[in-house]
Amino acid sequence: MITAGAAWPSEPRCDRSRRLGGFGSRRASAAALLLLVPLSVAAEEESKRVNMEEVIEVTAPKAKSKDTTLGASRPENADLAARKATTGDAAELLRGVPGVTVNGAGGISSLPAIHGLADDRLRIQVDGADLQPACPNHMNSPLSYADPTRIESVTVFSGIAPVSVGGDSIGGSIQIKSAPPEFATASAPFIASGRVGSFYRSNGDALGYDMRATTALKWLNVTFGQSDSRSDNVTAARSFKPVAPGSEGGAPIPGDVVASSAYRGTLKRSLALALRADGDLLQLEASQQKVGFEGFPNQRMDMTANDNRLLTLRYTRTRAWGDLEARLSFQDTQHEMNMGPDRYSYGTGMPMDTEAKTWGATIKANVILPDRHLLRVGAEYQYHTLYDFWPPVGGSMGPNTFWNIDYGERRRIDAFAEWEARWTRSWLSLVGVRSDTVMTDAGPVQGYDDALPAWGADAAAFNASQRRRVDYNWDLAALARYTPDPTQTYEGGYARKSRSPNLHQRYPWSTNAMAALMNNLVGDGNGYVGLVDLRPEVAHTVSLTGDWHDAAQAWWDVKATAYYTHVQDYIDARRCDFGQCSPENATATNSFVLLQYVNQAARLYGLDLSARRLLNEPRSWGGLTASAALNYVRGDNLSTGDGLYDIMPPNATLALVHEMGTWISTAEVLAVAKKSHVSRVRNELQTGGYCVVNLRSSYEWKFVRIDAGIENLLNRFYFNPLGGAYVGQGPSMSTSSIPWGVAVPGPARSFNVALSFKFHS
Ligand SMILES: [Cu+2]
Numbered sequence: 001m002i003t004a005g006a007a008w009p010s011e012p013r014c015d016r017s018r019r020l021g022g023f024g025s026r027r028a029s030a031a032a033l034l035l036l037v038p039l040s041v042a043a044e045e046e047s048k049r050v051n052m053e054e055v056i057e058v059t060a061p062k063a064k065s066k067d068t069t070l071g072a073s074r075p076e077n078a079d080l081a082a083r084k085a086t087t088g089d090a091a092e093l094l095r096g097v098p099g100v101t102v103n104g105a106g107g108i109s110s111l112p113a114i115h116g117l118a119d120d121r122l123r124i125q126v127d128g129a130d131l132q133p134a135c136p137n138h139m140n141s142p143l144s145y146a147d148p149t150r151i152e153s154v155t156v157f158s159g160i161a162p163v164s165v166g167g168d169s170i171g172g173s174i175q176i177k178s179a180p181p182e183f184a185t186a187s188a189p190f191i192a193s194g195r196v197g198s199f200y201r202s203n204g205d206a207l208g209y210d211m212r213a214t215t216a217l218k219w220l221n222v223t224f225g226q227s228d229s230r231s232d233n234v235t236a237a238r239s240f241k242p243v244a245p246g247s248e249g250g251a252p253i254p255g256d257v258v259a260s261s262a263y264r265g266t267l268k269r270s271l272a273l274a275l276r277a278d279g280d281l282l283q284l285e286a287s288q289q290k291v292g293f294e295g296f297p298n299q300r301m302d303m304t305a306n307d308n309r310l311l312t313l314r315y316t317r318t319r320a321w322g323d324l325e326a327r328l329s330f331q332d333t334q335h336e337m338n339m340g341p342d343r344y345s346y347g348t349g350m351p352m353d354t355e356a357k358t359w360g361a362t363i364k365a366n367v368i369l370p371d372r373h374l375l376r377v378g379a380e381y382q383y384h385t386l387y388d389f390w391p392p393v394g395g396s397m398g399p400n401t402f403w404n405i406d407y408g409e410r411r412r413i414d415a416f417a418e419w420e421a422r423w424t425r426s427w428l429s430l431v432g433v434r435s436d437t438v439m440t441d442a443g444p445v446q447g448y449d450d451a452l453p454a455w456g457a458d459a460a461a462f463n464a465s466q467r468r469r470v471d472y473n474w475d476l477a478a479l480a481r482y483t484p485d486p487t488q489t490y491e492g493g494y495a496r497k498s499r500s501p502n503l504h505q506r507y508p509w510s511t512n513a514m515a516a517l518m519n520n521l522v523g524d525g526n527g528y529v530g531l532v533d534l535r536p537e538v539a540h541t542v543s544l545t546g547d548w549h550d551a552a553q554a555w556w557d558v559k560a561t562a563y564y565t566h567v568q569d570y571i572d573a574r575r576c577d578f579g580q581c582s583p584e585n586a587t588a589t590n591s592f593v594l595l596q597y598v599n600q601a602a603r604l605y606g607l608d609l610s611a612r613r614l615l616n617e618p619r620s621w622g623g624l625t626a627s628a629a630l631n632y633v634r635g636d637n638l639s640t641g642d643g644l645y646d647i648m649p650p651n652a653t654l655a656l657v658h659e660m661g662t663w664i665s666t667a668e669v670l671a672v673a674k675k676s677h678v679s680r681v682r683n684e685l686q687t688g689g690y691c692v693v694n695l696r697s698s699y700e701w702k703f704v705r706i707d708a709g710i711e712n713l714l715n716r717f718y719f720n721p722l723g724g725a726y727v728g729q730g731p732s733m734s735t736s737s738i739p740w741g742v743a744v745p746g747p748a749r750s751f752n753v754a755l756s757f758k759f760h761s
Contacts, residue, residue, distance in 0.1 A: 272284070324365045
């Protein structure tokens with residue numbers, strides 16, 4: 001047992017990462033070659049890069065960028081640029097991608113979901129790195145580390161994700177990438193470029209800036225970037241709870257203010273070095289994110305500090321036979337939570353600290369085989385350690401440090417092979433298998449005072465248990481694409497995907513209400529107890545997509561995706577009826593409750609429909625495009641008949657886009673149905689239907705870009721169906737001290753503006 005302030009135990013298994021140090025440099029023998037990014041994607045990215053830097057000129061109907069990777073979809077470039085200009089939250093860029101929804105959390109930490117599967121059920125990679133959240137509330141999610149202005153491409157695998165784009169997940173994959181390094185040419189032997197940008201949002205008085213500077217020679221690129229943003233609490237369109245002080249003796253918080261939604265000091269810095277020789281590229285990047293404060297209206301604590309450092313070394317080699325990528329990464333996170341200014345501090349506050357380290361190594365190769373066959377092979381290793389401890393504050397919360405997870409470990413070793421075959425012009429197939437072995441373990445724990453019944457019995461039971469688990473998982477994905485003629489494409493497939501529980505699902509051990517309430521990954525206001533015996537989730541998905549368009553893909557297209565997923569051992573929750581949980585907890589229907597994770601069977605199914613039509617032959621006054629999207633998803637727990645948590649009700653988006661040269665304007669209407677199919681075991685709140693109108697417009701000159709927009713133009717009040725329970729103010733440390741039954745509302749009207757300058761020599 002260690003107490004806060006004591007030296008960390010030596011990490012006996014760190015030597016593994018050292019051993020892996022030689023991994024990337026080891027000669028790539030054919031047997032060791034493992035997979036890489038699909039070639040088609042690399043080629044497409046090359047063309048995208050050109051598109052984004054070019055001044056967009058619409059003189060003729062523009063061909064829609066065609067997704068060449070099986071299973072992938074991408075937001076339109078223009079839409080991505082407009083969305084990223086006025087937000088500090090990278091997850092916001094995913095809004096509007098068919099099948100993707102965004103679960104509310106802190107101001108820069110929203111959690112994306114694909115077809116109803118969220119958070120670490122998805123494989124989310126930022127520039128190829130698998131970042132790990134280190135927090136009992138997943139406040140520091142992978143996308144919270146990404147600077148939206150740096151993002152140049154977003155690829156979403158929403159249906160069947162090929163095994164080469166990630167294991168240890170049962171939903172799709174999201175790949176976020178910044179621009180590849182640029183090098184000088186013979187005609188321009190030196191490059192200096194840079195950008196400075198800033199945004200303002202009236203709701204919350206949010207303000208942010210970003211800057212980036214690059215110098216490059218033919219063989220060297222050095223890029224430095226920095227960004228920061230802040231926001232006050234946002235307001236809803238009307239009052240949604242009584243006016244009351246949030247903290248003891250504090251000023252009353254108005255009824256329309258979403259308390260604990262402010263954030264400040266989200267400083268991100270990175271220094272990247274790239275070296276190029278022939279077909280070889282070596283990249284080294286060091287980055288740091290330092291958050292000063294981030295409130296969470298649907299959690300009982302706020303993030304009072306987060307310091308994340310990331311070091312990555314990446315080597316890519318491109319040859320006639322294909323390409324190879326090797327990557328080493330190290331992530332070090334120090335995370336602190338406490339009661340923010342809108343909550344009771346109980347005189348002492350309640351510090352909760354997390355320290356985590358993650359070592360990663362990946363090697364992947366694309367090998368071009370004769371007759372248009374492509375082989376992708378790869379291996380991955382990841383080792384994650386976590387210390388989650390709550391320093392003593394006195395009373396029954398002392399005199400010792402509470403260990404929520406002490407020396408948690410999660411080790412993952414993956415290998416995969418995937419074969420893509422282009423049989424004819426119209427038939428493409430892809431089959432892959434992946435082995436994924438996950439070991440998790442955690443050390444013995446202690447409560448604040450094990451002599452007290454509140455802590456001692458649970459700790460003793462946990463310490464007596466066998467906590468090490470090894471899961472042997474395997475995945476399979478098979479996809480086919482049929483393009484009978486230039487106006488239609490059909491794509492379908494089957495996947496078996498597995499994911500092992502995370503440390504905060506297996507190892508939180510206390511049935512004390514206060515301690516359980518602090519363990520919550522979903523923002524429903526309830527408390528969670530872990531279950532060491534949790535088995536991995538295994539999902540079987542079938543998905544079918546049809547895409548119909550004019551032959552040039554310029555005038556119109558209609559796309560439909562239908563999917564069905566059966567999840568064996570889905571990690572849902574049951575009411576806690578043991579330890580310190582009260583008998584009423586088992587049956588309560590209108591209060592926050594204590595739950596324990598449990599494996600049950602579940603199914604999710606739904607439909608994504610989208611359509612686009614260019615309305616006129618573009619003339620001097622520009623071109624007009626109409627688009628519509630409809631998403632339906634349903635999630636059922638087959639073991640209990642309950643609904644699954646955080647499933648978006650049916651919703652539709654209608655948009656009209658006007659494009660004239662580099663002036664692009666969008667008017668969109670989002671209509672969402674009421675949410676009545678909810679997770680009863682969690683007492684999840686139903687929400688009403690609503691309609692929101694958004695406007696955005698952007699104009700780009702050679703050196704300057706302006707974005708302006710109005711979100712929620714008509715200032716409609718609504719509760720966010722994926723916003724969770726409102727527990728952002730008052731005494732949050734016990735089950736009944738905050739009124740149950742209030743959802744987190746959506747934001748009131750906001751006027752947004754962004755301005756950026758760029759230069760390139
Ligand atoms: Cu946290």
